[in-house]
Ligand SMILES: Nc1nc2c(ncn2[C@@H]2O[C@@H]3COP(=O)(O)O[C@H]3[C@H]2O)c(=O)[nH]1
């Protein structure tokens with residue numbers, strides 16, 4: 094069998110790797126991962142001599158010592174096992190060292206066993222003091238992102254209800270702790286990393302958003318009622334790959350960040366802000382993981398109930414007001430009828446606006462208003478509020494790559510799940526969800542070019558300060574995925590030639 098040799102520079106060393114054409118993609122990745130001393134949760138990037146990104150795959154072209162590639166560990170995959178990256182790395186390297194020594198000596202030397210047990214006991218300690226994350230104890234000094242903390246593995250024997258009750262207890266226990274100023278400030282930025290927080294912690298952070306925007310005082314919301322409301326919202330998101338509670342958290346956090354970054358508190362009323370934040374929170378309640386097109390084609394109960402008109406968004410909104418109809422969860426109960434009507438009307442409009450079938454209609458309206466935008470004009474304000482919810486809803490790519498990339502995996506998982514079901518049931522297959530037709534780069538380049546950039550550019554015209562916070566990261570993401578797309582195409586050409 095013929096093998097090829099790849100020369101590459103990693104961590105200042107020139108290394109070489111050899112593999113055969115029949116090697117699996119996973120084996121090739123492992124080979125480079127070992128050379129880069131990267132843990133299983135790191136993302137590797139390979140560049141050619143021109144600095145173009147290459148796909149790390151068995152089809153990687155052989156090179157020579159003079160034309161070596163460059164291998165970089167760019168970021169942690171934050172969806173991983175949840176320990177600080179250094180600890181993951183240490184464990185991984187120890188494991189490798191152990192395998193090598195066993196090959197030579199036949200058994201694990203005592204010193205390695207000792208080191209392994211030290212790492213293990215440190216991991217245990219970290220897990221048990223996780224709740225102290227509120228004091229910012231585990232921040233990586235050199236990094237402006239908060240370090241990822243342990244996401245406790247779910248206890249498998251708990252039923253869903255028991256698990257939810259456990260989250261409720263943790264949430265209520267933690268909500269009495271003081272969230273650090275540092276975390277509060279970080280929460281106001283799009284670089285906030287959602288992957289490091291557990292569900293109960295996210296509930297506390299949502300509570301912080303409501304309190305720090307002064308909603309409790311302005312609308313006479315009792316803390317207990319807010320907590321009940323947030324917990325019910327959490328319970329009404331499904332455990333599906335993308336449209337889950339973590340997505341709800343991200344969208345709400347982005348909305349919160351945008352409110353602060355654009356100083357919307359000085360431009361809109363508290364009622365408008367409450368409408369936007371609560372709409373973000375509720376906008377995907379009880380999402381089943383199959384989109385409107387599927388609902389309509391499969392003639393589901395939702396499509397029948399809502400006559401094929403935005404069935405999902407109508408449902409999300411109805412579930413939200415179902416939760417609010419319980420007195421113990423009704424954060425709007427101390428408002429006047431007039432205020433309640435305004436908020437209900439506003440939320441319905443904002444949540445229904447998240448149906449992407451209406452994307453162009455809403456964006457075009459906003460574009461028309463743009464040159465004469467007036468914060469005191471009711472129609473203008475209404476469209477802006479819809480745009481803000483929409484931007485927050487599809488803002489993953491405005492986050493750091495290490496935060497955004499795992500989201501894309503989740504989205505594609507949900508997409509592929511739908512298209513597989515469509516194929517099984519003989520329904521029309523949604524092309525952008527078809528695993529045979531889309532790849533990560535192709536999905537993102539199209540979405541960024543045709544949806545994100547036009548929308549984000551328009552909002553940035555009204556709030557130029559957003560350029561650096563949402564436009565620039567999205568442009569960088571487009572560059573990254575265009576490079577990957579090109580690398581994939583070049584590889585295909587070489588294979589065919
Ligand atoms: N390709 C791609 N689609 C996205 C991304 N973020 C959101 N979307 C799509 O935008 C849609 C917004 O509404 P939905 O939540 O129904 O479903 C979402 C996805 O279909 C992304 O990062 N990439």
Ligand SMILES: [Zn+2]
Pocket residue numbers: 340344376377486
């Ligand atoms: Zn959403």
